[in-house]
Amino acid sequence: MGVAIAAAPAPSLGLSAPRSPWALAAPLGLAYAAFFVAPLLMLIAVSFYADERMTRFGLEQWQRFLFDAFHWKVIADTLLLGLKAVAATVVLGFPLALVYRAASPAWQRVLLFIVVMPLLTSVVVRTFAWIVILGREGVVNQLVLGLGLAAEPLRLLQTELGLVISLTQIEMPLLLLPLLSVMSRIDPNLMDASASLGASPWRTLFRVILPLAAPGLAAGCLLVFASATTAFISQSVIGGGRLVYLPAMIWQQAMVAAHWPFAATIAIALLLSVSAVLAVIAHAGRVAGGRVHG
């Protein structure tokens, strides 16, 4: 595509508008084609092998996957885990975003640093930190026992509650970064205008701030959902062996059972089910905030 750019009559710089804007997207497009689209097509192809030796094509893997209620339960658990992580991050993150919006520029920098900091730490480290916090002898249990809130240590590790708690912290930056960026662009005069027209702070929140923040909120929810449903490390380390989610099934089939066709089938099922929920979230975001841009 460099040819197209060079061939265009360029009076000053070689960067004057190329005839087709696609030319500029070509390098990334080629990389996507080579490293994303091609493997995806191969994945789909592999899922249609009938046997684990991959000798002939057939629908066996798909039948095996779809006609087993256990697999449907794993799909449901995985999606539910994602939704719980989204709900928890939103409940904790949205008020923080409101605080951020009202803060002075100096405090905004401090808050942003705190929000981004977890991203500077490896997921593995953060996950093991949560083991220390949530374990039988962990910080939470020492506190709960010390305060006499429970007679026995709470069981948090290897429970979905513990997993959601740690995912909430781990995925929080993904919710907050798009949300804060949209929030800080809302004209503060709009809140004052709302108040001067007689609206209570709650009405202002629901009629002005929330609709205007919707695009950022939806983007954050998309990222959290996609990340939480596929968080293999956190799911396995904190959830442990008793909680089964799709990523662990894929790993087990591909690396332990060496059954690539079935692993491919589960991978596609994960992709489709997560994408379906993402589409719903994106649509909801457009409906709530779309009137701003439409």
Add this chain to the structure above:
Amino acid sequence: MLFRPTSPAPTAQASLRGHTLDVLGLGVRYGAFTALDDVDLSVRAGEVLALLGPSGCGKTTLLRTVAGFVRQNAGRVLIDGTAIDDLPPNRRRVGIVFQNYALFPHMSVAENVAYGLKARGEAKPRIAARVAELLEMVQLGPMRDRRPAQLSGGQQQRVALARALAIEPSILLLDEPFAALDRSLRLDMQIEIKRLQRQLGLTAILVTHDQDEAMSVADRIAVMRRGRIEQLGTPVELYDRPRTLFVAGFIGTTNRLPCLMEGAAEGMAAIRLPDGTALRVPAEAPPPPGPALLTVRPEQLVLRDEGAPGAFPVELGLALPLGGQVIREARLPDGTTLRLTEPRLGPIRDLGARAFCALAPGARPALFPNPLSEED
């Protein structure tokens, strides 16, 4: 672009009409910075008062304090004699039109106008009727379903005005409402806001840094500087009898002549110009003897060909013929440049010619202590 206001509902007229605003000893600080310092202001019922002053002098802060967005450190705000200091902004019934209009971008024109009525919990049919009436009043009926982004600047401003008027505010605050409009539209909107305000009997405060705008729209003008009100008066009072050097310089065009104050008696001051010319000028509150500044409007000076008592020699500079008048620059021997207006009767004097300049008969220039010779 002009719109003919239709007669508003009698209820609206009754409650919009005749509210007063009093600001007593208002002080606002941002950290160590004093934005408003002991501001007193009374806005009469049905009056438009302009807050005029350079950027950063505290005009917006004063409006925001009246609206309740900023909490004052000292002083009180009264509407119709009742203190509103402890009311949150949503209970003050103060209408405000923001400089950037601050229309809700996710709502249609009609929804923007209906917002305050819904917040008050009015019945749906009543809201619909009121919105239709207000949109008719600002001639935006056909635009009711558009989004703000689809409107021109002037249309957005009318939506902002209709939205503020919908809640039947006791006071209307306008923060530099015309600044974002181009010149011709600005004049139209000034006329229309003035007409609506008159018709509805609204009490309004208009913030501006444009003296022409303040002169043309306001009944009275408060000139602000550094968080204080320098002078409050009608446009004519401010122009003819500025109380401070700042007001003299801020309103209209003025010449500053350094001079020496020699003495005062019976309302007349005796002063001497650097070239030795002695002048007698009327002065109600003459400054103490010593260095002073005489501020003279261009139309208060006349040119002569021969010298006379009270006339001082000048060298003529550029002339700008403007219709019936000539704007003329003239230079004193000490280098001070004056601007004066000559009637365009005879031939225009040449550039570089020598002439004599004197005060026009009956002119009342103003005399102030020279700030360069003492503390400001």
